[in-house]
Amino acid sequence: xxGDRRLxxxxxxxxxxxxxxxxFQAAISKALRSLEQGQADETALRLASERLEQATDxxxxxxxxxxxxxxxxxxxxxxxxxxxxxxxxxxxxxALEQELGQxxxxxxxxxxxxxxxxxxxxxxxxxxxxxxxxxxxxxxRLAAGIQPTFKCVDTCAAEFDATTPYxxxxxxxxxxxxxxxxxxxxxxxxPIRIGQGIEFDYCSVQxxxxxxxxxxxxxxxxxxxxxxxxxxxCSSRLYFEPLDLEAVLEVCSVERPLGVVVQxxxxxxxxxxxxxxxxxxPLLGSPSxxxxxxxxxxxxxxxxxxxxxxxxxxxxxxxxxxxVAIARRVGYPVLVRPSYVLGGRAMDVTHSEEELRHYLGExxxxxxxxxxxxxxxxxxxxxxxxxxxxxxGTEVLVPGVMEHIERAGVHSGDSMAVFPPQRLRPxxxxxxxxxxxxxxxxTGTVGLINVQYVVHRGRVLVIEVNPRSSRTVPFLSKVxxxxxxxxxxxxxxxxxxxxxxxxxxxxTPPPLIAVKAPVFSSRKLNSVDTVLGPxxxxxxxxxxxDATLSAALEKAFLAALGALPRQGGALVSIxxxxxxxxxxxxxxxxxxxxxxxxxAGTAAALRQAGVSVVExxxxxxxxxxxxxxxxxxxxxxVINTISRVATDEMLGEESQSDSRRPVRDGYRIRQAAxxxxxxxxxxxxxxxxxxxxxxxxxxGSPPRTATIDEHRRGAPQVVPA
Numbered sequence: 081x082x083g084d085r086r087l088x089x090x091x092x093x094x095x096x097x098x099x100x101x102x103x104f105q106a107a108i109s110k111a112l113r114s115l116e117q118g119q120a121d122e123t124a125l126r127l128a129s130e131r132l133e134q135a136t137d138x139x140x141x142x143x144x145x146x147x148x149x150x151x152x153x154x155x156x157x158x159x160x161x162x163x164x165x166x167x168x169x170x171x172x173x174x175a176l177e178q179e180l181g182q183x184x185x186x187x188x189x190x191x192x193x194x195x196x197x198x199x200x201x202x203x204x205x206x207x208x209x210x211x212x213x214x215x216x217x218x219x220x221r222l223a224a225g226i227q228p229t230f231k232c233v234d235t236c237a238a239e240f241d242a243t244t245p246y247x248x249x250x251x252x253x254x255x256x257x258x259x260x261x262x263x264x265x266x267x268x269x270x271p272i273r274i275g276q277g278i279e280f281d282y283c284s285v286q287x288x289x290x291x292x293x294x295x296x297x298x299x300x301x302x303x304x305x306x307x308x309x310x311x312x313x314c315s316s317r318l319y320f321e322p323l324d325l326e327a328v329l330e331v332c333s334v335e336r337p338l339g340v341v342v343q344x345x346x347x348x349x350x351x352x353x354x355x356x357x358x359x360x361x362p363l364l365g366s367p368s369x370x371x372x373x374x375x376x377x378x379x380x381x382x383x384x385x386x387x388x389x390x391x392x393x394x395x396x397x398x399x400x401x402x403x404v405a406i407a408r409r410v411g412y413p414v415l416v417r418p419s420y421v422l423g424g425r426a427m428d429v430t431h432s433e434e435e436l437r438h439y440l441g442e443x444x445x446x447x448x449x450x451x452x453x454x455x456x457x458x459x460x461x462x463x464x465x466x467x468x469x470x471x472x473g474t475e476v477l478v479p480g481v482m483e484h485i486e487r488a489g490v491h492s493g494d495s496m497a498v499f500p501p502q503r504l505r506p507x508x509x510x511x512x513x514x515x516x517x518x519x520x521x522x523t524g525t526v527g528l529i530n531v532q533y534v535v536h537r538g539r540v541l542v543i544e545v546n547p548r549s550s551r552t553v554p555f556l557s558k559v560x561x562x563x564x565x566x567x568x569x570x571x572x573x574x575x576x577x578x579x580x581x582x583x584x585x586x587x588t589p590p591p592l593i594a595v596k597a598p599v600f601s602s603r604k605l606n607s608v609d610t611v612l613g614p615x616x617x618x619x620x621x622x623x624x625x626d627a628t629l630s631a632a633l634e635k636a637f638l639a640a641l642g643a644l645p646r647q648g649g650a651l652v653s654i655x656x657x658x659x660x661x662x663x664x665x666x667x668x669x670x671x672x673x674x675x676x677x678x679x680a681g682t683a684a685a686l687r688q689a690g691v692s693v694v695e696x697x698x699x700x701x702x703x704x705x706x707x708x709x710x711x712x713x714x715x716x717x718v719i720n721t722i723s724r725v726a727t728d729e730m731l732g733e734e735s736q737s738d739s740r741r742p743v744r745d746g747y748r749i750r751q752a753a754x755x756x757x758x759x760x761x762x763x764x765x766x767x768x769x770x771x772x773x774x775x776x777x778x779x780g781s782p783p784r785t786a787t788i789d790e791h792r793r794g795a796p797q798v799v800p801a
Contacts, residue, residue: 125141269344287344303321390540415457417455459488467513473525530546593626595625610762663685707752
């Protein structure tokens with residue numbers, strides 16, 4: 081939310097969508113739908129329309145808003161530099177919207193309604209313009225015989241028949257799609273974005289392959305041209321359509337599938353499941369009742385209470401005042417979590433009533449589809465663990481348990497994860513497997529399920545359940561050798577785990593250690609702070625595999641950072657609450673030969689601990705200061721942990737009302753490090769893991785490599801990297 085939205089020569093996007101239509105208006109409307117950005121903030125839209133000269137990610141929406149406000153298309157073209165032809169076409173789209181809005185409360189006459197559909201307007205958009213229920217618009221449209229036809233993109237340029245055609249919807253007469261019945265529809269994950277990345281496309285591809293191995297046609301719906309799921313040989317038929325309710329319903333009306341698979345498309349697909357089922361579309365795998373039981377915070381809390389499963393204390397609410405009362409009852413800090421979101425969107429740890437009220441508005445908006453319901457629970461700083469499992473509805477297979485290196489409070493997608501767990505006692509692992517099995521069976525899960533836990537002082541507490549594939553499924557499938565997606569698809573088709581040759585329960589871990597590490601694009605996204613928190617910010621991930629944890633960590637850090645800081649200087653700023661744990665980590669860095677730089681307060685603590693340190697000035701306290709040291713080449717590593725309570729001695733002094741707002745020294749030093757490609761760690765757990773990796777590589781020889789299969793067999797034939 082605090083990033084620089086301006087576009088320039090530096091790429092900032094994480095993904096893209098593609099749409100095909102019979103005219104420009106239809107194509108651009110479908111492309112905007114495919115971005116899945118929801119309703120833009122009115123203030124942001126107004127500003128974008130006033131600043132058309134400035135290229136931002138909201139510029140196209142700003143152009144549409146400016147046209148709605150009456151600016152001539154030629155004026156908009158002159159201000160933006162857009163070719164006039166495009167502005168004229170967008171003006172025609174806006175004029176149609178305004179024509180529709182002239183008769184609020186009345187269903188448009190047939191000719192106007194057909195034109196609206198030919199321009200790509202959804203039933204929901206039309207309903208919003210005329211202030212009617214979308215279902216009434218849909219029913220009227222179908223009664224008038226206004227239905228989409230599907231056109232084929234001829235991948236063979238008419239030279240011979242295309243056997244794997246791509247289809248797109250239009251509102252013309254001829255329908256070029258003749259199939260129907262006997263197929264299964266797989267919902268893809270749409271454009272890659274933070275929180276919903278290529279991991280879900282991996283699952284969609286594996287699901288399509290599994291369906292075809294079982295003798296079914298696999299029909300893929302996706303809008304991302306850059307993914308494997310939209311390759312010509314991945315599915316039996318591909319529909320380049322937005323992943324929204326109307327588009328999926330229209331594809332199902334012509335395909336008449338045996339069922340729709342929603343578990344592998346991330347949150348986008350899962351959110352469609354209840355509405356699809358209510359409208360008569362069969363789901364393969366977990367029914368929508370199971371999905372709602374896990375995704376809806378209120379139902380989930382009731383489920384845990386009924387089963388007697390421990391969880392952090394808290395409650396669900398839709399009312400801001402009640403949320404404040406819950407926080408007072410359980411005690412700050414609290415974690416605010418909306419329903420039906422992915423990537424930790426709008427989640428936050430708040431430490432005061434002021435912070436809680438500040439973030440509640442965003443959290444309630446994020447869970448709008450769930451009626452604005454949020455969960456307020458006690459934030460517990462413990463060891464975070466997650467479990468992926470496959471259920472056939474009767475028995476459950478747990479391929480593996482993963483522990484996070486960073487403690488709870490950092491989003492699972494931004495945390496480093498280790499398999500198998502290194503710090504959990506056997507009885508804790510047994511409890512994790514038993515609880516996961518109970519949750520899968522009680523929710524009626526058929527297919528994949530992901531459960532996240534926090535282990536605090538020996539107690540296992542459930543954080544949340546995800547009734548779908550998670551971003552760790554590709555990681556766990558590769559390192560364990562368990563084809564999780566294939567097993568899940570076969571379970572959806574009625575095959576038991578035992579019938580597939582799989583033994584329920586916890587799978588025996590292979591003789592290897594694997595580390596999953598996040599990759600961030602901070603250098604490309606100006607003004608985005610690098611402090612880790614409950615909302616995901618990483619854009620990718622890597623794996624390190626070896627026989628020991630230290631070697632696996634070294635490989636993971638090498639892959640994520642490109643090179644390890646093996647010598648030079650380390651600028652360190654440790655918040656007061658982290659000093660007992662942080663000082664020994666810094667001492668280990670000094671033993672590795674690093675020159676330690678720190679500001680006055682941290683330097684004093686280090687000297688008292690017997691660590692040699694070079695004291696540097698804070699900003700505006702004399703030169704050279706912390707930024708001078710960072711940009712001057714003396715520093716190859718930055719460790720900066722922050723505190724919610726600002727103190728004079730910590731580098732990362734933050735605003736008490738909003739710790740994520742970039743202010744003062746801490747933000748400046750983190751930005752300086754990022755822009756110069758210097759690793760900047762804001763979690764002591766990550767820093768300790770990096771030091772462990774550096775200690776293991778002291779010999780200077782490069783890591784040795786072997787295939788994952790060789791590691792799984794336990795006798796890798798290693799070769800030099």
